[in-house]
Amino acid sequence: MLNAQMPERTPGNIAKYKELCRAHIYKDMKGMYREAGGALVFPFLAPGSNQYLDMLWDWDSWLSNIALRQILLENGTEKDKQEALKYEQGCILNSLHYGGMDGWIPIWIERNAPSREEMLKTRNPWKSNMHKPTLAQHAAFIVRNMNGDAEWLRDDFYTLQAFVCKYLNFHRHKATGLFYWETDEAIGVDNDPSTFYRPQGSSGSIFLNALMYRELQAMAYLAGCLNLDDIAVSFEKEAAVLKGKVQEHCWDPRDRFYYSVDLNLLPVEKPDIKGLYPGQLFLHVGQPRDYDCLIQRLSVWSGFMAMWAEIATPEQAKEIVRIHFHDTCSFNAPAGIRTLSPLEKMYNVRASGNPSSWQGPVWINVNYLVFRGLVKYGFTEEARELAEKTILLLGRDYERFGALHEYYLPDNGEPVLNKGFQNWNLLVLNMAAWLDGKPFVTEF
Incomplete structure (x- = not known):
């Protein structure tokens, strides 16, 4: 429908679609539960829809869990909350089951997946991407909900340390101290042009570094809960250093x-003077570069992640919101936050499943993470605007199709792909609870 429009943002519509979202989500909640079996030896949470029916995904399970706890807070019994715990912990334990001393953990695990050893026969773990740095954050979220009880994690905590330390030791750019993607494979924001088709090891992604900062803080928290105080201090120090580098x-x-920044610069090397003749020039030796990376001025939504991670200073956050959040020609769309500004030549909202389309369409996890950054820095009216747009978008989807989709067109909210997708879409309830002034669940 080319002439379709988002519902008008009125109190009546917001109240109507809020309740519609709640009714559907309460009913469909257990659609994300999956039992143990095959390669997945613990119960776990799955994104939903036929495309992702029986798979454990890294950051998907983390954000789904935050939504799940909001559902249980609003509509769950104590029995429901206890039942959910095995699926929550299973997300962590399944991933750690595929871990090892080298630190590599796969990005996703299917029920019929080969063993870790078989997986590593077809890839170089030092030159390929792995589970995004959300595993410790997910574990910390669960532990915090258990009032700091991390004993269920103690036996596997070394494997979790090895995972995070693999990022620290093997995926960090020496000169800048920033973390980088090894390739553009399964980075979560699939065809983000700051990484997509870029040379290997060249993308100092702001998305990755914001996640990594919070991951290091989560590791410090978990180590503290396990009375591993020296380890906690070391991760706190790493987090502080990374914040400064970002x-x-x-x-x-x-x-x-x-x-994001480009790390793909030629090295500064001393010239080889063998065979030097009088008057012969060596290029660059008079003033070689004194910078270690180049800013990628691509208007990608992940710049807002610096607010979500609380890396941005208050003054920077004010400028980000004033200039970028409010710009309706760029990020701010009727359906929420465009993943890429339409002012960029790469802007493209057509349907794509592999890679998923992150070159303009609205994703609900993006709306949520930007919303959380706004809340953290006190931008209440802007957070309200984004929460209300998300409620109208998903409420209308339920009204028309009885289900949600994976992503949406920014200007009219038309669904694009994967009917039945649940996952982080259910975070609309967390946003709605905040709007209502009720208790709302947040990530670690």
Whole structure:
């Protein structure tokens, strides 16, 4: 429907679609539960829809769990909450079951997946991507909900440390201190142009570094819960260092935004003077580069992740919101946050499943993470606007199709792909609870 429009943002519509979302989500909640079997030796949470029916995904399970706890807070019995725990913990334990001393953990695990050893026969774990740095955050979220009880994790905590330390030791750029994707495979924001088709090891992604900062903080928390105080201090120090590096290299004072950076620079080397003749010049030796990366001025939504992670200073956050959040020609759309500004040449909202389309369409996890950043820095009216747009978008989807979809067109909210997708879409309830002034569940 080319002339379709988002519902008008009125109190009546917001109340109507809020209740419609709640009714459907309460009813469908257990659609994300999966029992143990095959390669997945613990129960777990799955995103839903036929495409992702029986798979454990890294950051999907983390954000789904945050939504699940909101559902249980609003509509769950004590029995329901206890039942959910095995599926929550199983997400962590299944991933750690595929871990090892080298730290590599796969991004997703299917029920019929081969063993870890078989997987590693077809890939170099040092030159390929792995589970995004959300595993410790997910574990910390569960532990916090258990009032700090991390004993269920103690036997596998070394494997979790090995995972995080693999990022620290093997996926960090020495000169800048920033973390980078090895390739553009399964980075979560699939065809983000700051990484998509870029040379190997060149993308100092702001998305990745924001996640990594919070992952290090989560590791410090978990170590503290296990009385591993020296380990906790070491992760706290790593987090503080990374925050400074992101502020130094990824903040652009010209555009007042956080960007990914290009690490693909030729090395500065001393010239070889063998065979030097009088008058012969060596290029660059008079003043070689004194910078370690280049800002990628691509208007990608992940610049807002610096607010979600609380890396941005209050002054920077104010500029990000003033210039970028409010710009309806760029990120701010009727359905929420465009994943890529339409001012970029790569802007494209057509349906794509592999890679998923992150070059413009609205994703609910993006709406949620930007919303959380706004709340953290006190931008209440902007957070309200984004929460209300998300409620109208998903409420109308339920009204028309009886289900949600994976992503949406920014200007009219038309669903694009994968009817039945649940996953992080259910975070609309967390946003609705915040709007109502009720208790709402947040990520660690």
